Amino acid sequence: MDTDGATVWPNHDKLSALNIRRAVDASLKRLRTDYIDLYQFHHIDRDTPFEEIWQAIDVLVGQGKILYAGSSNFPGYKIAQANETAARRGGTIGLVSEQCLYNLAERRAEMEVIPAARDYGLGVIPWSPLHGGLLGGVIKKEVQGGRRASGRAADTLKDPAARAQIQAYEDLLDKHGLEPGEVALAWLLTRPGVTGPIVGPRTAAQLESALRAVELELGEELLQSLDEIFPGPGPAPEAFAW
Template sequence: MEHRHLGRTGLRVSRLGLGTLTWGRNTGERDAADQLKTFWNAGGSLVDTADVYADGGAEYLLGRLIEDLVPRSDLVIATKAGSVPDPDRRFDTSRGHLLAALDASLQRLGTDYVDLWQVHAFDPGTPLDETLQALDIAVASGRARYVGVSNFCGWQLAKAATWQLAAAGRTALASTQMEYSLLQRGVEREVLPAAMDLGLGLLPSSPLGRGVLTGKYRGGTPQESRGGSEDMAPFVAPYLDDAAALIVDALTIAADGLAVSPLHVALAWVRDRPGVTAPLLGARNAQQLTAALSVEALTLPDEICQALDDVSAPLHRYPDHDWSTL
């Protein structure tokens, strides 16, 4: 698999990453092991997790597999901290919480360091400079090699990245992780331009539109799908509307013309967007993952990219719109 630099850093990662959102919850140890081995055998290196996935179960499972299945040195392990696992889904990015969470993550993962440590979301209750100081401490102490953020809007990302570049001794942000797909292009308005200008690589989550861009929901909701499960159905539901259906129809036409699957076209589209380093794949089993990884040989023709751009274009008005006509 081809590898890319993460933003303007020297860290190279596979241009497809493996996500572990369902590990330890819907994905058991055997399926997780099969996925990790399949990913590694395909030349993949970037594995993304978080301390709140399955209440730490995803990290613990990944740690067990690293010990028994795949050499630690072959992987780029990324994890996140800052989410608090309670019914209100609140965030705490105070220095104390973040550093304690990092230590707990390292213990579950069974490693001395993570390659990429990310703030899971912006916390308006904590001064941003305090949050960023925790990232500096993590790198200075050797517990993290690189740092990034996740789910920061445009101004939050620009403020954080600029702060880190403002003085010697601070650790520059390497990446931002955001949802990005043909069904969710909101990052193109402010987040992606900020990331590209400030030298951060984008790690798109849900690059297949929470599974909808595979086309499997065109005839209804399969019982074995995420949309058919009680806990994940609300996650998929926003992308099952009429607007999404039009995009999926266009995607299917493009896939038929190229003699590939809609999954491959959707994944190749987001993988090769400007500013993208590595989309993160979430698969139910190794068979699904193998199908996604086979996109490596596909590059979309320009006319297909343009057609997909047009049919999925988000509506941006002021201030992006020409204000002189208002």
Template sequence: MSAASSENQLYTRLGRTGLRVSRICLGTVNFGGRVVEPEARELLDYAVDSGINFVDTANMYGWREYKGYTEDVIGRWLASRPSLRDEVVLATKVGNPMSDGLNEQGLSARHIVSACEASLRRLGTDWIDLYQMHHVDRDVGWDEVWQAMELLVQQGKVRYVGSSNFAGWDLATAQEAARARHFLGVVSEQCLYNLAVRYPELELLPAARAYGVAVLPWSPLHGGLLSGVLRKSAEGCAVKSGQGRAAAALGTMRSTIEEYEQMCAEFGRDPAQVGLAWVMSRPGVTSTVIGPRTCAHIKDALQALDSPLSDEETARLEKLFPPVGHGGAAPDAWLT
């Protein structure tokens, strides 16, 4: 593959915006606790030096150390490589509780503005490229949310606004409210989406497509479930895949995962690369958020991007991990 074609494959526009981002986004949820600061900086260096220009975090990440720890780590990294700030598309989130304070959570105008200013201080930057609502807050009206976001955009502290963990109808109501205010609104949505979790195909992905919203799947390997968890467990090297989301799902999906790992062996491919390649190939997916603990995990993601699945491989995966109902968007997916 030529350098030009490889570059074209690595970058795309963020939804309906003119912003170009890498199709792999470096997620930082493991920074703090699972990844110590020197290792985190090594991951950041390796990612950007490999062409990944999209870095995602959240103000509450690093909670195993303290909430805000991960933004502090990224801020120190950026300070050590100041020329990168103009190259990196930096995303963070607001909404999850930052303390026990009554107003230190949610999407009130007060919290959005104060949390943004705190994130800017920790990140050591003048602006956030993508400021994402970590969860929908149905106790707050959209006029209040957009008033706060508009203020931050006007002040130059935020370039674009995104969402995370929204339902399809949340996207629709948010966008219609933004449209009434002549505001750009949501440009991206982070959602849980992988071979084992396909419900976003029912309503969220169609809504995102209708509104020109970029889709950024998180946990594309379902916490390690799709990364070869059974083989790793047998070898005694299952770290993240032996706990949390992956462990819970394995209880009901063991036979499917056994067949999946056998199928990947027949493909001659690593399970993690297969799971990532499937997510990256899905219609509407803009950039896949990975949460690496080692540089090898980033390398695997880049290889998955460079080695798309064949039609035969995709067909076998679709049979093993079928879509919800009849497949496609609601309501046709469940109509008889």
């Protein structure tokens, strides 16, 4: 039963074969297009085996409705499980991309998700590359009377240690004459396996800033300084085992 008391059948949502096919047809209608370049599973479905998921994808690929399938917010073991199942089926392309939370301030994906993606040949598409605005010069904007932090960014800055970390980041880039948001995007482009971060500019100026990040080259000294401020977790299993 759902929150309204209505019966929710197994094929009603998530990654059941029937729901995938219904969702794709609905998307094609809304988008007024003949096919979807990349159809992404937004989250894992603990109740549907990958055999069933790939059966639905194979049908859709055969019908020309989608070209490729990717994942989003998958743990490393699910990426492996998905692609090993696809390999056993033969003829199933498997996952080609993983969209995950990854940025300078949130690097846990480096532990297992990104290594799994690289081993299986998936392109990594980081979401929230500025970590909710925290990496976009949020403290400097506050001081200058500009847009104040809100939501997760505002909550994070209430922690003195987190605020000091962001302040150190902004001070470092100010010393180099660089914009925080552009450096955060440029840093992601240096990371192995990353295809390209997802940006969400609200203004033309923000879009131009994101495009400048593509041309920005970060020196080794600056990269080391960024690692000191935002150290990653390290690879698994060493990061959690010893």
